[in-house]
Amino acid sequence: MTFQHMLCYLDGSRFVIPNGDCYDQGILKRTGKSLRLYRHSLKKKLFKPTTLTKEQIYQSAPSGHPHDSWIDLVDYWYGKGQRYSDCGKEARALQNHVHTSGAKSYANIRASFEERNNREPSVLEMFRSTHQKKDGTFVKDTVTEDFLDDADANVQTEIDIYSNTKPRVQIENEAFNKLMYGGRNPQSSRWLWIWCETK
Structure with missing residues (x-):
């Protein structure tokens, strides 16, 4: 069992x-x-690799915690856990778009949009509503505003060309994918962890 x-x-x-x-x-x-x-509380309280040696951390097992299990946990923090942490920091540093939707899920944001507009949002509209602050501004030191300006320009160009043959939502989806992914299909975030495993 x-x-x-x-x-x-x-x-x-x-x-x-x-x-x-x-x-x-x-x-x-x-x-x-x-x-x-x-485990997070233990790490925060007892894992001090800058001030203690690995052996000292081994000896600081909390009361009631099996010593063998504690050693395995410390080894994880020094090895695989540290690699995951470094990968996460690296990935966050590369982000140039920061969402501003807080704890509200994308599904709820999408449902609210559908209620207000009686239609599904385009990917571009979802991106705008999850990356723009309530006052209409964007997070500093990001390229979100420039990205949306470029997308809007692409959408307007496409509308001028295909106004009667393509729905606006399709035009916005294509403009978003072209700018965000270079026309390729987006990769899942799980590839980040596969990449971390191979480093």
Whole structure:
């Protein structure tokens, strides 16, 4: 029996939880989040690679935490975890567009747009609504405003040429893809982690 199955079994033996994979997945998701938060608090409190040696950090295992597990966690922070952290920092430094939608999901932003306009938004309209501040300005030190100006110019040119044959949403989608991805299909962010693994 795996650790995950044991968790589901223990929770099911203490609480009235219906049988089913969706309930087991919910337990695992909640437990996984709590475990990540716990590990984060340990790292913040005890992992000080600039002031302590690796051996000193090994000896600073928190009370109640198995020593072998602590050593594995410290090794992860020094190895694979550090590579992921460096990759994330590198990726964030390369970002030249910053979204301003806060905690509101893209799905909710899209639904609000559809309610207001009685149609689906184009990719360009979604980009504008998630990268523009409420006062109409953009985040400083980004190229978002220039990007949108170029996209609007491309859209207007295409509308002048294809005004009767292409819907505006299609024209805006094509203009966005042309400027953002050079006409190629966008790559998923999961490739970042594959790239990190190969570094």
